[in-house]
Amino acid sequence: MRSDLKDKRTYSARRLTASFRFAGNGLKMAFREPNMRIHLAAGAIVSAAGFILSLSRMEWCILILVIAGMLALETVNTAIEKTVDLVTEEYKPLAGMAKDLAAGAVLLFACAAVIIGMIIFIPKL
Numbered sequence: 063m064r065s066d067l068k069d070k071r072t073y074s075a076r077r078l079t080a081s082f083r084f085a086g087n088g089l090k091m092a093f094r095e096p097n098m099r100i101h102l103a104a105g106a107i108v109s110a111a112g113f114i115l116s117l118s119r120m121e122w123c124i125l126i127l128v129i130a131g132m133l134a135l136e137t138v139n140t141a142i143e144k145t146v147d148l149v150t151e152e153y154k155p156l157a158g159m160a161k162d163l164a165a166g167a168v169l170l171f172a173c174a175a176v177i178i179g180m181i182i183f184i185p186k187l
């Protein structure tokens with residue numbers, strides 16, 4: 063990495079552009095993960111249903127937040143898995159705990175997403 067990009071005190075358009083590029087690379091990597099593709103497919107199906115059932119503006123805002131939140135959380139989960147694998151490839155209870163906690167957070171949000179989806183869609187059927 064260029065030294066001017068590593069200097070956290072430098073605020074420049076180049077630094078900002080680089081940050082967006084790094085984040086874009088991160089998303090590209092995240093979307094290669096099988097679980098992420100499942101979340102993306104679910105988001106696409108729910109969005110299509112939203113168009114068909116003519117959701118209100120507020121319902122769209124909630125749906126977009128839930129879909130983006132799910133994808134963001136899965137991305138963080140992947141980052142935690144990679145970090146744990148970087149620290150150790152051996153079997154260690156703490157490594158397992160870190161991965162299971164991150165997976166638990168994804169499961170919790172997914173359950174909330176399903177409930178929110180039911181609250182929005184069931185009355186429209």
Ligand SMILES: Nc1ncnc2c1ncn2[C@@H]1O[C@H](COP(=O)(O)OP(=O)(O)OP(=O)(O)O)[C@@H](O)[C@H]1O
Pocket residue numbers: 097139143150151152153154155157158159161162165
């Ligand atoms: N180094 C380790 N030490 C102890 N347990 C581990 C370790 N690595 C993984 N595990 C256990 O195995 C489980 C699966 O880990 P793995 O790295 O395969 O994630 P994963 O199931 O591929 O995650 P995802 O399906 O979200 O990509 C973890 O949740 C954890 O319980």
